[in-house]
Amino acid sequence: MASVTIERTASTFQTCPVNSIYPILKPKSELRKYKNFCIVDSPSKQSWLPIHPSEAVMLALFDGRFSQNQIGEVWAYIYNKPVEDGLEMTDACVKKFSKYLDFRSEPFEFPLHRYNxxxxxxxxxxxxxxQRIVADPLSGECFPIPIQISISVTQHCNFRCEYCYTTPIGVDGSPKETTKFLDLPKVLSLLEEAAEFGTIFVLITGGEPALFKGWMDVILKILELNMIPVLTTNGSVITRQQLETLAAAGLPEITFSLDAPSPDLHHKITQTHNTFDRVITAIQNSVDVGLHTLVKCVLTTSNYEVIPEFIDFIVGIGVHELAITYMEPGDRNSCATKLSASHICDEYKCLGLCLGDNAKL
Structure with missing residues (x-):
């Protein structure tokens, strides 16, 4: 099958009626190829699906050239199947992958040739x-390889968040770093190994990842190796130019840590000075350059009373998705471990809000 050519145009596939539905893979929906499966994903770690290569071929044809019926005929031609099988396959794919698709009533004048x-x-x-992967994709238990790895690139952090479990390194008054951490060549080598295994997601953590010398090279290498970077940052040292570079390279999303809607409360929680405006600027720049932008907030005794105000603030700056999480009690005597039923309602313990097209929910 690898030698097949696809040179026929839409007008040559007319053995069945041409319907008026032209499915198109959404601009932020991606196809990725691995040894034993492909995946389709959108800008959310929770929105990926393992798929068969034959389904990926079908989705690659959803580029605005062909109607749904014509796509079925093209697919049948590629796999030397009856046209009826192709039409059934197309119908099944449209239903199965509808959240990754847009639909038009006429073809694009200039088709979107995103995938061959x-x-x-x-x-x-x-x-x-x-077969094992498709049977239970989200548990990860059926994968012969780790679908996700986490690399802690540094313990350095320029924030001292009052709820943090770890003691930051490199902040005034904090201990000096005694453990030799990974350097850039070692991180890039680990990424090469992970790609050979077939890993899909790479979480880059710290500390503050953007303080690691070469953090941009790490993200770009992950993308180059056809893996998906998962980056959470406080945003205080990230520039617009860096965000533009990452967006152009194909970074699907970025998550910012933010726990307050006002400078005073932000500086109290993070134990910093003059960082609020830098964080908000980074978030707005992320939205502006087209990255799917998420904010993650930790619920504490310091901010639980301003959560409604915080949600309004997040909507106002254009964030696409917000997660408000409750941190389970740990060893450290932090403000996040002192919450009780008297402080918060049960629904605040784990609250995820999708803000869509800037619409308040």
Missing amino acids: PKDFIYKINDESVY
Whole structure:
């Protein structure tokens, strides 16, 4: 099948009626190819699905050139199947992957050639591995490799958040770093190994990851290796130019830590000075350059009373998604461990809000 050519135009596939539905893969929906499966994902770590290469071929054809019926005929031609099988496959894919698709009533004048279907025509190494993965993709237990790894690139942090479990390194009054941490060549080497395993997600953590010398190289390398970076940052040292570079390279999303809607409360929680405006600027720049922008907030005794105000503030600056989480009690005597039922309602313990197109929910 690898030698098949796809040179026929939409007008040549007319053995069945041409319907008026033109499915198109959304601009932020991505296709990725691995040894035993492909995945389709959108800008959220929770929105990916393992799929068969034949389904990836179908989704690659959703570029605005063909109607739904014509796509079925093209797919049948590629796999040497009856047209009826192609039409059934197209209908099944439209239903299964609808959240990754847009629909038009006429073809694009200039089709969106994002993916070449021929790139996904290949025989997977082990069909049984694919079957196990599809049976229970979200648990990760069926994967023969770690679908997600986490690399802590540094313990340095320029914030001293009052709820943090760890003692920051490199802040005035904090202990000096005694453990030799990873350098850039070692991190890049680990990423190469992870890519060979077939890892999908790479979490970059710290400390504050953006304080690591070469953190941009790390993110770009993850993207180059066809893995998905998951970056959480306080945003205080990230520039617009850096965000533009990451967006252009294909970073799907970025998460910012923010716990307060006002400078005074922010500086109290983070135990910093003059960082609030820098964080908000970074978040707004992220939105402006087209990154799917998330904010993660830790609920504490310091901020639980201003959560409604905080949500209004987040909506106002254009954030796409907000997660408000409750930190379980730990060893450290932090403000996050002192919350009780008298402080908060149960629904505040784990609150995830999707803000859509800047609409308050």
